Amino acid sequence: QVQLQESGPGLVKPSQTLSLTCTVSGGSISSGSYYWSWIRQPAGKGLEWIGRIYTSGSTNYNPSLKSRVTISVDTSKNQFSLKLSSVTAADTAVYYCARRDPGGGGLDPWGQGTLVTVSS
């Protein structure tokens, strides 16, 4: 079955760009029609949807983050990526990637998550 795994630096300095990659295994990222999503969760808090990229390459972002977020896909590597610019301590969180079937399903599966800390 499809599995997702996040990777990237665990520590990012304020004002810099956070960059994470989600590697998809057990299936091709370009087969079928799916939304590939990023979600984050600050410690002890709830879930916040960041954005998604469709198999076709079209994107949707959380309006509150839209000016700082870019999600892209690299089909040759079976990966999709998140870039979040001008980070502050408020961006410290566990970042998850997940897949959604636009036919009506929820987010499934999810990656295990990766903690990103913004600190100098």
Next chain:
Amino acid sequence: EIVLTQSPGTLSLSPGERATLSCRASQSVSSSYLAWYQQKPGQAPRLLIYGASSRATGIPDRFSGSGSGTDFTLTISRLEPEDFAVYYCQQYGSSTFGGGTKVEIK
């Protein structure tokens, strides 16, 4: 933007009891686009229910979802020890999440 409000914030129950969790939307939501997730400490969320009432693969039938419009409910018929966790609803049209309900052991 649709806001999802979950209640109660915390539910204290004993194993074997019935849990009823509420998710209320600030405006009408398509039932096709309402999901519930379970999250245990240190783990990623797990999809339980999609389309308001359809159980995801491998989810026990003690979990059920219902509702329409602005009011949705997740019911756990008889709590098992592994069910004590935080539960989130999500409207995946705009992809917003509710704030979560923690189900704790009484």
